Every structure is written in structure tokens, then in C-alpha cells.
Amino acid sequence: MTSTTWAVLGATGFLGSATVARLQADGQRVVPVSAPRLASGAHTVHHLLQQAGRLESVLDYLAESFAGADVVVNAAGLGAPDQTHEESLIGANALLPVLVALAARRTSVRRIVHLSSATVQGDVDVLDETPAVRPFSPYSFSKALGESGLLKLRRDWAAERDAPVITVLRATSVQASGRRTTARLVRFASSPLSSVAGDGTAPTPVTSVHALAEFVSRVGRHAGELPPVVLQPWEGATTGSILRDAGRREPRRLPVLLCRLAVDSGYGLSAL
Secondary structure, three states: OOOOEEEEEOOOOHHHHHHHHHHHHOOOEEEEEOOOOOOOOOOOHHHHHHHHHHOHHHHHHHHHHHOOOOEEEEOOOOOOOOOOOHHHHHHHHHHHHHHHHHHHOOOOOOEEEEEEEHHHHOOOOOOOOOOOOOOOOHHHHHHHHHHHHHHHHHHHOOOOOOOOEEEEEEEOEEEOOOOHHHHHHHHHHOOOOOEEEOOOOOEOOEEEHHHHHHHHHHHHHOOOOOOOEEEOOOOOOEHHHHHHHHHOOOOEEEOHHHHHHHHHHHHHHHHO
8 A cells, every 4th residue: 555644643652753753764744643632431332432423523623634644543542551540541542543533534544553552452371463352451441442442433334435444553562762661671670680480482572662663654554455453563572582681681580380370469469
């Protein structure tokens, strides 16, 4: 797919700014779009779509912003996994994506790429590209609800020739200098507590923001059909290599069973 104009929501944010830089490096024309601040108490796709349909002024603003764009990238949202204010999370991570899709349908936009998070699948052993989700926190629930709303719209619009095609892109554990979670990772990796389960060769979903931005560009420019959900590719990082790169020291190796017991106990306490 050869696209000339991209509308990017959240263009000044962590993911959005990296995406804009990558697109411009690839010779694409980028139009930044400010994301409206929203809140929502919806907990089902039905109520989410109902609420979105009533926000006519927001739809008008977004549709006007998307005029002339071939691809819309939604890189906006609340990206703080420790955030607990549910209505703000649902507004930013579920209601906004649905509004973006509905507004894009009113214009000439051909493709929507929505940046979601692999946290929607919870603690599965292997991440995949199925619609199955297992949210475990207010943040992951809001991202999962946003995905469900978009995938329903994609199914509903499947027979419409001019409707934009929606693709959900699940980012994994995205890191970059200056990000709080990355700073925490560096502190842990450089401390005496730095440790891995087993020999440290297990795959890890940790990746760089630049790799994610490159993948967004590739997805948006893909000439063929795209599946409803795409997962950010593994970069080959392991639990041991990530800690060595971040902390410049060799992590301790701990028994796998001991680590699994500690993690399971943590989940149990969190559930209580």
C-alpha cells in the first residue's frame, strides 16, 4: 500500500513522537492530531459504542482532522500500567479508539492502525495474535475493551467497500531512554538484586520504541490485507541479555521453581 498522508493521534507522546520521526524518515507526509481528553464509565462494547455515537462534536473534530489522510495511527491514550483511575483509562484507551474509527469512516481514510498493548493477554506463556484477552488490571481492561470495540466495528464494516480497515497492533514491553519504566529496569539491572530464572535464555517481550515505530510504518504501508490483530515481532532479546544490556553486569541465576513460586504468590496476594 502506497500512502502519502498519515494522521497521527498522540504525535507528541512517547509512542507517537517516535512514530512520526520514523514515518518522516520513510518519506511520508504526517499530520499530527491532538487527542481529546475523554472519560467513560462504559464496561461493555455495547455501552462504549452507544456513548461514542452521542459525542457528535468530537466525531466532527476528528473527521475534519483526518480529511485527506490515507492512514490514521492512534498512538494516543494513557500508557501508565499503574494508573488506577478507571474512567480516565477507559476514556483514553477504549472510547477514543472507537471515536477515531467512527470519524475515519466519514472520510477517505483507508486504514486505521491502533496501538494497543500485549498486556491485554495477561500472564499467558506465549503472546499471540488471537482476539482472546485476559485483562488483570484497570489499565489492561481499558486496552482490552478498546480492542473489542474496534474488532466489532471491523466485523460490522466487513461488507462495506469504502469503510476503513482496522488493525490492532499489540505493542510489547516498549522501552526508551527517559521513560520511567526503563529507568526502573536500569536501576534493578545494575543493582545486586539483578537476577533471572534459570540460565537467562528465555525470550522476553522487551523491545525498543524505535523498533515499534518501524513496525508501525511497515504495517501502515503494507500492500496486502492485514489481519485484525498483529503482534509486535520479537527482537531476539532474552531475560539475561536485557539485564546485561541495561545494567552492564551479569545477573544472578535463580532456580526456576523458586521464581515461579514467588511470582504465583505475588499474583495471589494481588488478587486478595
